[in-house]
Amino acid sequence: MPSHDSEVFRIGSFLLTPARRELSLGEDAVPLGSRAFDLLLALVKRRGQLATKNDLMTEVWPGVAVEDNNLAAQISALRKVLSADPSIARMLQTVPGRGYRLVAKVELLESDTRPHARASRTRPQLGETPTLIVLPFANLSSNSEQGYFSQGLSQTISTDLSRIAGLLVVSAATASTFEGRNVDVRQVSRELGVRYVLTGTVHRSSRNVRINAQLTDGETGFQLWAELFDGDASDLHSLQDRITGRIANSIGRKIFSAAANDQILRNVNPTASDLVMRGIAADVRPQSLEVLQEQEDLFARAAELDPGNSEALARLSRAIVLQATQAHASSLKMANALSRGVSAAERAIAIDPSNPVAHFAMGLVHVLRRDFARSVLANEAAIALDRNFALAHNNLGNSWVHLGDGKAALRAIETALRLDPLGPQLGASCTVLGFTRLLLGQVEESVRCFSRARAANPMLPRAHAGVAISLALSGDLRAARTAASDLLELAPHYRLSETIDACLPTSPPQYRDFYEQFLCPGADLAGLPM
Missing domain, CATH: 3.40.50.10610 (ABC-type transport auxiliary lipoprotein component)
Structure with a gap:
């Protein structure tokens, strides 16, 4: 790339200094790879005009034969960097089949008058991307x-x-x-x-x-x-x-x-990005109604401050919908909240179709709607965007259970547990594994899975329900009824027919058989309300 001497370009809150090959945000240098830097400079020079793929490859990879996916990867990296400034976060546009353009306002400063030395980096500021x-x-x-x-x-x-x-x-x-x-x-x-x-x-x-x-x-x-x-x-x-x-x-x-x-230690009024980070951090605790409500509040506040924040909306939807899918809250209460969860998931995907959490949230929405085929597609989309998304693999397994395919469910949930074998959502994963084993007719195995789920997270109603049903089917009625009593103390509103595990007229024959031959008899023997 040619030298630009002392030129400095202002792009939103960023300053780009070609001579020093530096991108900065405020007083801090922003780490950026060599190719990504050259790519940003090429886009900035064009002042919003289209840069074709061939032009960019020639400028950024001179004399090197590269594939389109290399360019796409660097564009993706640039978008992550620019997202630190919400005012230009979505201004790096793709022109399908042609190339890219940066439509943010670019201001050329006369010279670089800032101090050149950055001997040390200060503590990251509030709202800064980790x-x-x-x-x-x-x-x-x-x-x-x-x-x-x-x-x-x-x-x-x-x-x-x-x-x-x-x-x-x-x-x-x-x-x-x-x-x-x-x-x-x-x-x-x-x-x-x-x-x-x-x-x-x-x-x-x-x-x-x-x-x-x-x-x-x-x-x-x-x-x-x-x-x-x-x-x-x-x-x-x-x-x-x-x-x-x-x-x-x-x-x-x-x-x-x-x-x-x-x-939190700084005790400063939080911004949208700070609230999102706090909500994500809350997920290090095992899932419970209290944790989900805390996350709902944090993500709702973030979305109110920044309506275009896809991550806040996606995680808001997840927090709302999980309260119902795990039987944390009554169906009556969740009926009023579901529309908010659906709206948040749909807005998140519309804003950023490449956000895996948004597709995962939509998968949960489809679970609540009992449309498990579409839930499979949504979770597969999330996994395509983030192959290590353990919770998406978990929800994919749960959807396959409700479609009556135990083998597909087992593959998905075993992947989830391989990716995150000791994480805070172990209880949720072991619960899905328990229902999978039960669907496959492996009653004793299901008892062990549900028991492990309940031990990992005693606040998970669905795990208690699984323990009660599987213990009853194994013949241990005394332990089953104790588990049922524990469930009703935790979730007095529980009714099997009002949970996601209920059978509907649209349920596949395999799941209907499973419901009638396993879940209903087990719940009845354990004394669970139907």
């Missing part, structure tokens, strides 16, 4: 050829984490410049303006692989999270896939919790 870099994992194996696996692992983790809405991940290309260097994570944090640094090591001996990953607060140097992963080296790709999903789910929660705690 930022992360995944440094190349170190290869501790005696065989240097195994370095490809550690490189691939760190790059795949970076890609997986970049799919998490609300998290800004530095490109793998930038991270690769630190490969083989003995770095201080605090120095990396200062240089790139990132708050969180993920590091790791890979050791392979014979047929075993051990991976040690750590998440560090780059500002303080404190370790926030660490985990060891052991696996069979005979299928490295499968091992890598399993580990990256686990890491993405675990540290995604950890980062949002840490960031939300920072905001």
Whole structure:
């Protein structure tokens, strides 16, 4: 790209300085990969005019043959960066079949008069998007050829984490410049303006692989999270896939919790993005009516402040609808709230069709409407956008149960548990697994699944219902009736026929048989209201 000497471009709240190859927001440098920087500059120069795909590929990848998906990936990364300024968040437009244009107002400043030095980065400001870099994992194996696996692992983790809405991940290309260097994570944090640094090591001996990953607060140097992963080296790709999903789910929660705690400690009037972050952080607690109502309040306030916030609307819909699908609240109360949940999900998708949470929320809406075929499609769309979305896999399994396909349900729910085996929503996942085992006629297995669900989350009414029904079918009527009593104490309004597990005239024959031969007899024996 040609030099622009001392020119500085203002795009919304951002300043772009080509000579220093720097993008900044306020007083902080924004981490941006080399290709993404060149792409932004190419779009900025055109002042809202169309940039064709061929033009952009020629300018950003001169002399290199690249595929369209490389350009699409860099555009996606740019959109995540620009989303930090709501005023221009949706101004990077796609012109189908032709190219892209940046329609935000671009102002050319005469020169760069700001101080050039940024010796240190201040604590992230309220409302700032959490930022992360995944440094190349170190290869501790005696065989240097195994370095490809550690490189691939760190790059795949970076890609997986970049799919998490609300998290800004530095490109793998930038991270690769630190490969083989003995770095201080605090120095990396200062240089790139990132708050969180993920590091790791890979050791392979014979047929075993051990991976040690750590998440560090780059500002303080404190370790926030660490985990060891052991696996069979005979299928490295499968091992890598399993580990990256686990890491993405675990540290995604950890980062949002840490960031939300920072905001709460500052005791400053929250903005929409702050409220969304606090709502996401609340999800680190097992699901309950209280937690869902807290999230509903936070996301509703965020959507009121920023009606175009797709993430707030999607999560608002989820919080409302889950209160009904898990039998937390009475059907009468939820009938009044359902329209709000439906509206929020539909608006979220209209604003951002690439938001996986929005499609997941719509999948829950379809569950509440008992349209399980459409719920399958919605959750499959969410998973296509974020393959590590454990809750979408879980809801997909639940939908297959209600369509009477136990094998498809089992595949989906086992994937959910593989991706997030110890997360706060373990109770919900084990509940779906319990209904799946029951659908497959595996009564004793279902007892174990429902019991594990209830132990993981004693506040989950549907888990109590599953325990009561499965225990009754296994012949332990005393324990079944105790479980039913516990359920009615937790949810006095409970009626099997008013839950999502009820059978409707539109239910497939397989589910009707399951309902009549398993659920109804089990509920009757346990003393559950029908």
